[in-house]
Amino acid sequence: MKLASTPGSVLSYDNIGESESVVSCDTSRQQVQSFLQRAKYLVEIGQRYIQQREATRRTVAHLTITYSHVWDVVLGLSVDDYVSGPQEDDNPRFPGSIWVFGVCIEDSPEIYLKLKMDEEAPQGLLVCLSFHFSDRQMRYPYRCG
Numbered sequence: 001m002k003l004a005s006t007p008g009s010v011l012s013y014d015n016i017g018e019s020e021s022v023v024s025c026d027t028s029r030q031q032v033q034s035f036l037q038r039a040k041y042l043v044e045i046g047q048r049y050i051q052q053r054e055a056t057r058r059t060v061a062h063l064t065i066t067y068s069h070v071w072d073v074v075l076g077l078s079v080d081d082y083v084s085g086p087q088e089d090d091n092p093r094f095p096g097s098i099w100v101f102g103v104c105i106e107d108s109p110e111i112y113l114k115l116k117m118d119e120e121a122p123q124g125l126l127v128c129l130s131f132h133f134s135d136r137q138m139r140y141p142y143r144c145g
Contacts (some may be wrong), residue, residue, distance in 0.1 A: 028144055032082045035099055039115060042126040043071050049125060055132035062133075063108060070131050073113070077101050080143045081113075091114065098129065102138040110134040 042048055050056065050067050062068060086097030094116075101113040112131035 013092065027082075029079050031086075032079045032099075032142070035086070036077055036079070036116075038117065038124070039077075039099075040075055041127050042117070042124050043074055045123065047121065047123050047125050048074075048128070050128045050131070053130065055133075056128075056130060059111070059132040063105060065105075070128060073103055073105065073111070073131075074115070074126070074128070077103065077113075080140060082142055083138045083140060094118070100138075102134060102140065108133070112137060112138065 019035055048071060050070060055061065056070075064070075074138055081101040081103050083100040083102050085099030087099075096116050096118060098133050101115065103111050103113065105111060110133065111131055112130055113128065114135040116123040116127045116129055118127055
């Protein structure tokens with residue numbers, strides 16, 4: 001399955017950003033940078049939440065890190081780590097856009113990070129929906145080489 005990274009597309013929690021091939025990238029570097037600046041601000045002021053999922057728990061345990069280290073990873077994200085987004089969340093109870101990033105921690109396999117901002121919270125809230133080893137190679141439209 002090929003997915004285009006176009007704003008307004010609907011993808012489920014299970015398949016966003018994990019396609020084998022991303023057809024296009026309509027999100028500018030500036031848009032990604034703006035998202036990251038806001039996300040990092042929310043982390044720094046403590047407006048953050050990690051969705052408790054088994055894959056995230058297993059990955060954190062395997063890496064022998066804590067959940068606070070997950071936030072350190074988010075603080076270290078750059079535009080080069082961008083994979084896809086913003087994509088409309090397919091869950092109507094939680095409006096907002098999903099952004100996907102990928103990173104490697106030391107010698108670990110690639111980590112799939114799915115983030116979402118809840119702007120309905122009074123100060124905003126950054127939610128980490130997924131933090132786990134990627135089951136497919138991700139494509140990074142802004143990474144050179």
